[in-house]
Amino acid sequence: KPVRHELAGAASHTSGRARKGNSLREAIERETDRPMAKLGWLASLAAAVVVVVTLRSPLAAAQLRPGYYASICPNLETIVRNSVRQSMAQSQISAGATLRLFFHDCAVRGCDASIMIVNSNGDDEWRSPDDQSLKPQGFQTVLDAKAAVDKDPQCRYKVSCADILALAARESVVQSGGPNYQVELGRYDGKVSTKSSVVLPHVDFNLDKLNAFFSGLGLSQTDMIALSGGHTIGVTHCDKFVRRLYTFKGARPQYSPPMNLAFLRQMRGTCPLNYSPTTVAMLDAVTPNKFDNGYYQTLQQQKGLLSSDQVLFADRRSRATVNHFAANQTAFFDAFVAAMAKLGRIGVKTAGSDAEIRRVCTKVN
Known part of the structure; x- marks a missing residue:
């Protein structure tokens, strides 16, 4: 080939x-x-x-x-x-x-x-x-x-x-x-x-599934949330989150964390129903292309594109860590470095x- x-x-x-x-x-x-x-x-x-x-x-x-x-x-x-x-x-x-x-x-x-x-x-x-x-x-x-x-x-x-x-x-x-x-x-x-x-x-994993996977690697929930912060400089294709934007006829309904209504409308403009397979969107809507704690602020604003990202704020068991990293960039950086060493x-x-x-x-x- x-x-x-x-x-x-x-x-x-x-x-x-x-x-x-x-x-x-x-x-x-x-x-x-x-x-x-x-x-x-x-x-x-x-x-x-x-x-x-x-x-x-x-x-x-x-x-x-x-x-x-x-x-x-x-x-x-x-x-x-x-x-x-x-x-x-x-x-x-x-x-x-x-x-x-x-x-x-x-x-x-x-x-x-x-x-x-x-x-x-x-x-x-x-x-x-x-x-x-x-x-x-x-x-x-x-x-x-x-x-x-x-x-x-x-x-x-x-x-x-x-x-x-x-x-x-x-x-x-x-x-x-x-x-x-x-x-x-x-x-x-x-x-x-x-x-x-x-x-x-x-992308449709809930917190239990995320924790089960990362635990198998020897990583904690805090490690998982810190590593997810790497999405602050990431992009994703429309097909990874389009089911959060539209209701598809005949599709079995899946749990999807809440999404900011204005952001949802914005993303529908980025990814219409006839979206191009090559179209990408930034995972951090606050400060794209900059490695900082903007990703967690995105989740607080219910602007997480991937369900597996937004669930970190939607689930009360992980929300406190998201809030901590969103308010304290140094804490996020320290946790990220520790998790990367383990990884x-x-x-x-x-x-x-x-x-x-x-x-x-x-x-x-």
Whole structure:
């Protein structure tokens, strides 16, 4: 398929940055514009239980440390920082897309960059129904950062794609105005990526389902709410929230948290019934593109686009945390940094038969 060749080839060419970015975006958009398929909650939970057992690896996580590459690739963080800055200058949504890519990677097989793998038979994570909404700009940001790292002779083929993704996610936050924090490094890249391994939260999850999923990853309700704050720099397609805007004939009614009436009318203008599959809306209506606590203020105003976002304020059990983060940005930043550290330790792999440092992020060596 052309998609495979576009994505796999992107990491091997360091020239023609803009041209490469456009071709990759077009290739992935052809795959990501399809509506997200729905998995049954019971089936998802059963699969998640199996996956979570393999994600708990405290011994492997113990190898992580901020200065892991100090003598191997001393300029690593500067290289990634500069590359991400260029990516953000090229695309307004690259920061949110990269941060989301990091979560999708860690929450499935652990933080091993398996989300980046492109299998020749089409059976890989990024082409699963639950990953169809990932934006190509996130993939491109990581591929460009990997190319920049490998351009340094001292670093070439010595830094894992998983660590580059973790650093790129941090830089996406910092360069959007969010907190700066140390990233623990020392991950190896996984060698397996399959559609069936992908089990992720859905846009219609209530608080119980959200807590059940995140608890399986070793994350608390506060961690979940803090990580959801990453949506402050995120976008979403119309098909993810259109059922909150209209009543569809013959469709089984689903619980949907209240929405501000003026905002609902505004969103109907953005996403009419004949909306384009490529139309996107900002998840933070207060301060889009800026990493701050505006996302929580959006929820207080009942302007959360996704049901799974707005439920955090609608449910009394989580509302106090939303209010706290909305009023105290420092508290949100502190909780976000703590949750990102926990997220980054999930499923960490060590060198061995099931892990390596990939020369090309889109395929195993």
